[in-house]
Amino acid sequence: MSELNKMTLADARNNLRAGEITSVELTEACLAEIDGSDALNAFVHNTPEIAMQQAQAADARIAEGDAPSMCGLPIGIKDLFCTKGVPSQAASRILDGFRPEYESTVSQNLFDAGAVMLGKLNMDEFAMGSSNETSVYGNAVNPWKVDDRALTPGGSSGGSAAAVAADLCLAATGTDTGGSIRQPAAFTGITGIKPTYGRCSRWGIIAFASSLDQAGPMTKSVRDAAIMLEAMCGHDPKDSTSADLAVPNFEAMLSGDIRGKVIGIPKEYRMDGMPEEIEQLWADGTAMLKDAGAEIRDITLPHTKYALPAYYVIAPAEASSNLARYDGVRYGHRATLEAGDGITEMYEKTRAEGFGHEVQNRVMIGTYVLSAGFYDAYYNRARRVRALIKKDFDDVFAAGVDAILTPATPSSAFGLGEMADADPVQMYLNDVFTVTVNLAGLPGISVPAGLDSKGLPLGLQLIGKPWEEGDMLNIAYALEGAAGFVAKPAKWW
Amino acid sequence: MLDLTYETPKIKTIAGARHDWELVIGMEVHAQVSSNAKLFSGASTKFGAEPNSNVSFVDSAMPGMLPVINEFAVEQAVRTGLGLKAEINLVSAFDRKNYFYPDLPQGYQISQLYHPIVGEGEVIVDMGPGVARKVRIERIHMEQDAGKSIHDMDPNMSFVDLNRTGVCLMEIVSRPDIRGPEEAAAYLGKLRQIMRYLGTCDGNMQEGSMRADVNVSVCLPGEYEKFIETGDFSHLRTRCEIKNMNSMRFIQQAIDIEARRQIALHEAGEEVVQETRLFDPDKGETRSMRSKEEAHDYRYFPDPDLLPLEIEQAWVDNIAASLPELPDEKKARFVNDFGLSEYDASVLTAEVENAAYFEEVQREAGDGKLSANWVINELFGRLKKEDHGITDSPVSPSQLAGIIKLIKSGDISGKIAKDLFEIVYTEGGDPAEIVEARGMKQVTDTGAIEAAVDEIIAANPAQVEKAKQNPKLAGWFVGQVMKATGGKANPKAVNELVAAKLGL
Numbered sequence: 001m002s003e004l005n006k007m008t009l010a011d012a013r014n015n016l017r018a019g020e021i022t023s024v025e026l027t028e029a030c031l032a033e034i035d036g037s038d039a040l041n042a043f044v045h046n047t048p049e050i051a052m053q054q055a056q057a058a059d060a061r062i063a064e065g066d067a068p069s070m071c072g073l074p075i076g077i078k079d080l081f082c083t084k085g086v087p088s089q090a091a092s093r094i095l096d097g098f099r100p101e102y103e104s105t106v107s108q109n110l111f112d113a114g115a116v117m118l119g120k121l122n123m124d125e126f127a128m129g130s131s132n133e134t135s136v137y138g139n140a141v142n143p144w145k146v147d148d149r150a151l152t153p154g155g156s157s158g159g160s161a162a163a164v165a166a167d168l169c170l171a172a173t174g175t176d177t178g179g180s181i182r183q184p185a186a187f188t189g190i191t192g193i194k195p196t197y198g199r200c201s202r203w204g205i206i207a208f209a210s211s212l213d214q215a216g217p218m219t220k221s222v223r224d225a226a227i228m229l230e231a232m233c234g235h236d237p238k239d240s241t242s243a244d245l246a247v248p249n250f251e252a253m254l255s256g257d258i259r260g261k262v263i264g265i266p267k268e269y270r271m272d273g274m275p276e277e278i279e280q281l282w283a284d285g286t287a288m289l290k291d292a293g294a295e296i297r298d299i300t301l302p303h304t305k306y307a308l309p310a311y312y313v314i315a316p317a318e319a320s321s322n323l324a325r326y327d328g329v330r331y332g333h334r335a336t337l338e339a340g341d342g343i344t345e346m347y348e349k350t351r352a353e354g355f356g357h358e359v360q361n362r363v364m365i366g367t368y369v370l371s372a373g374f375y376d377a378y379y380n381r382a383r384r385v386r387a388l389i390k391k392d393f394d395d396v397f398a399a400g401v402d403a404i405l406t407p408a409t410p411s412s413a414f415g416l417g418e419m420a421d422a423d424p425v426q427m428y429l430n431d432v433f434t435v436t437v438n439l440a441g442l443p444g445i446s447v448p449a450g451l452d453s454k455g456l457p458l459g460l461q462l463i464g465k466p467w468e469e470g471d472m473l474n475i476a477y478a479l480e481g482a483a484g485f486v487a488k489p490a491k492w493w
Numbered sequence: 494m495l496d497l498t499y500e501t502p503k504i505k506t507i508a509g510a511r512h513d514w515e516l517v518i519g520m521e522v523h524a525q526v527s528s529n530a531k532l533f534s535g536a537s538t539k540f541g542a543e544p545n546s547n548v549s550f551v552d553s554a555m556p557g558m559l560p561v562i563n564e565f566a567v568e569q570a571v572r573t574g575l576g577l578k579a580e581i582n583l584v585s586a587f588d589r590k591n592y593f594y595p596d597l598p599q600g601y602q603i604s605q606l607y608h609p610i611v612g613e614g615e616v617i618v619d620m621g622p623g624v625a626r627k628v629r630i631e632r633i634h635m636e637q638d639a640g641k642s643i644h645d646m647d648p649n650m651s652f653v654d655l656n657r658t659g660v661c662l663m664e665i666v667s668r669p670d671i672r673g674p675e676e677a678a679a680y681l682g683k684l685r686q687i688m689r690y691l692g693t694c695d696g697n698m699q700e701g702s703m704r705a706d707v708n709v710s711v712c713l714p715g716e717y718e719k720f721i722e723t724g725d726f727s728h729l730r731t732r733c734e735i736k737n738m739n740s741m742r743f744i745q746q747a748i749d750i751e752a753r754r755q756i757a758l759h760e761a762g763e764e765v766v767q768e769t770r771l772f773d774p775d776k777g778e779t780r781s782m783r784s785k786e787e788a789h790d791y792r793y794f795p796d797p798d799l800l801p802l803e804i805e806q807a808w809v810d811n812i813a814a815s816l817p818e819l820p821d822e823k824k825a826r827f828v829n830d831f832g833l834s835e836y837d838a839s840v841l842t843a844e845v846e847n848a849a850y851f852e853e854v855q856r857e858a859g860d861g862k863l864s865a866n867w868v869i870n871e872l873f874g875r876l877k878k879e880d881h882g883i884t885d886s887p888v889s890p891s892q893l894a895g896i897i898k899l900i901k902s903g904d905i906s907g908k909i910a911k912d913l914f915e916i917v918y919t920e921g922g923d924p925a926e927i928v929e930a931r932g933m934k935q936v937t938d939t940g941a942i943e944a945a946v947d948e949i950i951a952a953n954p955a956q957v958e959k960a961k962q963n964p965k966l967a968g969w970f971v972g973q974v975m976k977a978t979g980g981k982a983n984p985k986a987v988n989e990l991v992a993a994k995l996g997l
Contacts, residue, residue, distance in 0.1 A: 082555075
């Protein structure tokens, strides 16, 4: 069987269980593909020994008839996840040489379900960025290309998106604080889901903004997203914000039957200056759902326009505090000090050298908005806005809406370096459709739905009710089927 | 239950050059919660462990680690609040206090600024029999302790010990109701006593289990009363905070010294600056630590890793129902039920173990006053000689009760009882058996005593004549009889017989 690495999780699983292929074969195919993919810069730490060990163990389990849901399936892990004994440094210099002595709950859940880890994936430093350009490893590159222009895979989970889109692995983990799964998924033509806040444990995931961070799968199909999400999530007593709820069988909920479902179309997401192609895609997606039997309803989410500013107060505020632990005292990078330097110089030099520009920006913004005299004007006001945004969604769901359809991004993937001289706010606008979902703690999924005129993938986003990922996945499954997106990037790397 | 009623203590004044000044003191007491595990991690809290051996990934703030609340620590805080007759907040929340220091691995301390778990309460601070100060508690919140930085081990390096990092502290904040150095020390002592009764803090000040920040200001007579009437802080003068005190003696010294410093400034027409100060016991002064504090903006905000802490009234009620009898109630009961003096009741209730010991003795011996005398005078005195506490006592409550019962039954005299106590203390054994075996029983057989009396009278005719003139000399005969009987004769019987035989 050729090109095993191109399989979906579901196909590979079925073939493994049927004895058609082995995990070792699958894993070797992926490792070989990774070896030839340096130009994508998606993987930043390869773990072939671990992968082969896990693959052999998985084959043994399958042979014994004990094959859990992810058994033998090779995946990549975003560098934000702490993986035991394996470099885990959030793509930051400040965690230089850091190898945790513990395994994040989500990666452990995946390993318990039999998954095989191929290595760690590139990302924006501390998940702060929308283009993967803030990584200490340099940016990952989108396997999709227009002419000879190198494009961003999006961010922050850009390495994960590039690796899945280029078939370096069957799927990958991502994390999403303001769109970091959904935007790169849309830019690379794959599926990415951010579950309800509290569905996946945050334990062992390097924190960016604790009240917004959620892990989720980045996959080649909606079915794969359902399979992998189920394996990743679940209650974890080690995370106080993890929900003590049973995990449904998400895959079993993929009937494709969405007759009678009410889909909301929020007017506030129709932004000024939105490209015609995005408008068209959205309209097409709406029509597809209607054709599948859903009821389409115009809705209003009146506080949407305040979401981005609120997000860019709350996320940096939490980050400024979460990143205080990177001080050079206990682990990671410590600056070389000069005679006479004291503790203050050690902090200043270590953090100046260890954090990149964007991280420093956000730490300073966060410090500012929390400081005495500004707290009420910024942080407290942003929290109030957040409550209003959540209420907008609550009201809509209470009125009978089952899910909300929006574009995933305001454009297709842009060129690497293109934003270098732009106002940072230009970059932040990438998150305009996605941050509301994090602020409200809701599940959201990006599904590839078409190509733009340049031949680049575009995604649509579905926003679900809290804890109703299964229902949202089923609507996404119907949309995926109707959109019939099958395009693949031409291999150039 | 009867409560004891109290007079308010006289307010201590300090004479300045121009006026007499009063003191206004509020305290923030940091008490380490008695719990095997830390506030947000499972690491041990054992004192004196090897440096950095009681440290979890959470305590050392490894990337991706998250705090999980220790339910027992919450229970202890609630128990403390109930012990201080305080309001328990069913919803409280944790905030982050952000600052950089090597012994603070997270870069923030998790505390409760906005919504503490315990609200207003009160403490009755005893200042002598019948005199007490009521000190209002403003709030109690839970927070993490920091680690320890060690700067004197190496000329070029500093070391950090994270064993204390994350240990649960309760910060008990008083209103400015304390009016003198002695009251401040007594307040701390009372908190310590109550928490030791509750088992929520071991109160060990040497090990740092209790530390206090003391806010001191001075005022002219009448100013404080205006503040109390109106609740308006503008009637009070600027205060200074003396940080991190862990000795009752130093607290008193520091308050006195700081008050005198402020008085001198006020009288010289200079301004007292609100600031944090450190007490230097060697130089006998308080010093500003402002330079270090100046730049601090703690940027408090709700900790997003923790949900608001919600507890149920029924859970609180259960804790309330399991609360032990507290010192004030116990003291009142000892006075009312056993007829003890307030002083004796105070001595016996100072430590919960002492009170328990006394109650066991009393229960067996059945005489409160006699039991109190023996516990306080004989047992405590003897233990103190060897620097022992009650828990080290070689005499069990049952043994001491045995001695007291022998006194009450008239089997032994008070004097013999002291000898018996010493035997039991040093050699052990059942008091009744010892008395029997060693022939220490009082002779109450009047026949035997009579024979002895007759013998002495017959042998001393001159003394008999003198005694008939001066009845006071009868005591000489009593002494002779006691001597002849080896001290075992019942003194009362001897007295009576001597008087009868001499015809007095």
